[in-house]
Amino acid sequence: MPAHQPIYHPGVLDKPANYGVLEQLAGTWVNHNPDNNRTGWGLHTTCLPSPGTNSETIPGKFHFLCQDYQEELTFTLVPGGVRNRGGANEQFSGAVKYSQSIQDLAGNGLHEENGMYLWLDTLYNHPADDQSIMTDIGYPELSAGAGSDGPVYVPPYSISRSGTIPHGSTVLLLGKYSQGSGRPTFPHGTAAWDPAHLAISSSMGLAGTGPDTPIDLDEKAPAWVHDPSLAERCPSGNKTYTQRILAHDLYPYSVRPDLRLRDALQHQEVKDFVLIEMCTREAGGPGGGVLNTPFVSRFASVSEMTFRLWIETVVEDGKEILQLQYEQIQYFEFQFGTDGGTTRWPHIQINTLRKKD
Template identity: 25%
Template sequence: MGKMDPTVLGARLLSAKESQEIDLGILQGFLGTWESKPGSGTGWNVIAVPGNSPFTPPADGFVLEVIPYYETWSFSPAVIAGNRGMEDDQTIVGLIYEQKVFSDCDTEFCNARGFSKGTEIHAETGMLLNITNFDSGFNVARLGNIPHGNSILLMGNSSESNGKFDFPEAKTSPTLVDGGGVFGYGEEQYTMHPRFPDFPQANPNQQLANDVKDQKFGQVITLNLSSENATGGILNTPFITKNTDATKMSCIFWLEEVLNANGSSSWQLQYSQTINLVFPPSTAPNGRKFNWPHVDINTLQKVADV
């Protein structure tokens, strides 16, 4: 995009027309509204929370929630920002996003837990940024605000491929903060008592692979981001820090060109994200802190352009 005129350094939102004319680079294809529909079976949330487990042996006051969901992501309009530096100025372009997630679960368990079908279970606003003229080792970022009381900054990189890509494993099993597995915290909820027998709750990313096993792809754009990359992180309110400390987060977006049998193509968006939650010491085993991975995955279709 070239160097920004220093007289207009600052940040501003762009109109829909401007957002189509400006070069968003690797983020261009995200523009628009993406949805998974009720009953699509593509959105899944896996998280353990304080509560009473219906299984034996007791889970020491923690229960595994597996919730199918549907959602909407809207990426618009573009935003442009100029940063003034000591030697060079920097131009950043990006997208403002809004995410809304609704339960698609009508089981007795979900109803009892307060996640009956149609209940809004998550809302988030933020930005995806394309950073092109400062060599920090990372060229994309995700900023987000979550009503629980969290703000995230994830730094990462983009890549492009043709036709082939991999889904890494997304582990949901709890672990001790100081290493090793957890015993006596209800691990049987992951294996012996699956909430949904056909959903791979021990590795939700397998569901992403299942969703696209019959598809063929052209261009695939991948964004791989983490709060553990340089300058990234998560800020939490005091209550969150005390009770369910969100310590790190990673996410991957796959923007996929689907090749249709009639020779046409369409675009599809998949994502996987994992948030590490650290619960305070409990009565067993030995009062040690432990991690519960909170994993969300989904496959979405574009329903509207900007």
């Protein structure tokens, strides 16, 4: 924790903005998939209220969507630091605008979003001086130098992201970054059966699994997944409830989408990476949040979002190329389970992108 911040002076206003690791994002990113590989496209999983249902009387019947997509994601650096005045503490944020457009592989629109990332780590100490005391009528409470000894503000996060989604949600995520060598690490086998990254949440029953009976997502789906009689024999069972997710043509990515990110890296030489991790909710600390329009709030409220973004340096033919991968998880809350409890429905998006030529 720093004992003090650099002292503010008028020359700070002429300094270029500090964007931190976000500066690498500048430009337009698209899918790079000349061989039409399965792992070269984005993918989303989405659970939605089933037609004819309502939140008051019908248990959580849901419609499941999972499909490949293509994307264009543009980041634009905003010139100059954005000044936030806080008295003795001042912050100059590096702002990066983004615009996201997603279509299915036939070109039909699926998702549009725009917003802004902020680099939050550039701070200054701004003590009182004779001019500020005279202008702001600070005397007699303030004297020259007041505030130079703190309190020092230490930001709990390095990065923020705000976004507006036309379905009717606005999000604010806060987070930090880390750096690593080689490829990012993703799990294999039964270790990949982690509810935090599955399209099947714990409140959806986890397909009838328990701590000692995970499903190995690197093997074929269990036999019951393709049993057409399951719905008749056990209409309210956990396996029946989630059978269609595991039986999907895009399995295992329909169950754990970020495994496609893992598999896209399988034959790549990754020199190093930056990982940005963000969320709208932080236990025991300051957090972001989600706002929904009245319709969305009532019928499919977005309650939380988590986000991971990797900026990777890939070596191909002796050249270093930047690559971007992300996993975004939104949690919808609608209807209720057969036990009467609130059900959280993960909506997951993943993709691997490279800068457009």
